[in-house]
Amino acid sequence: MGGFSGWHWIIVALVVVLVFGTKKLGNIGGDVASAIKSFRKGLQDDDSHPPSQLKADPEPVAKPATSDVKRDNVP
Known part of the structure; x- marks a missing residue:
């Protein structure tokens, strides 16, 4: 009673x-x-x-953050 017989699969x-x-x-x-x-x-x-011949995409280089605020100790 647990499995399908051939007739079941045909039907x-x-x-x-x-x-x-x-x-x-x-x-x-x-x-x-x-x-x-x-x-x-x-x-x-x-x-x-x-794996040595696969070329990996270069990681993007982060640009330094610039700000409009002038600092006193920076020439």
Whole structure:
């Protein structure tokens, strides 16, 4: 009583096809497949470059704050 048998899965699949239709399910499958492909390509691109060759963005240099107030001890 705890698990699904083969007949249960067939009935679930038929209900899903009836609700969504075969065309929409095909589109969803294609979208998922292209997402997986681009994810794998991204992983391969990251692995192909050793960390020493990756260029990091330089940190922005903070500009000194200027004020209009004149100080007595500053020449």
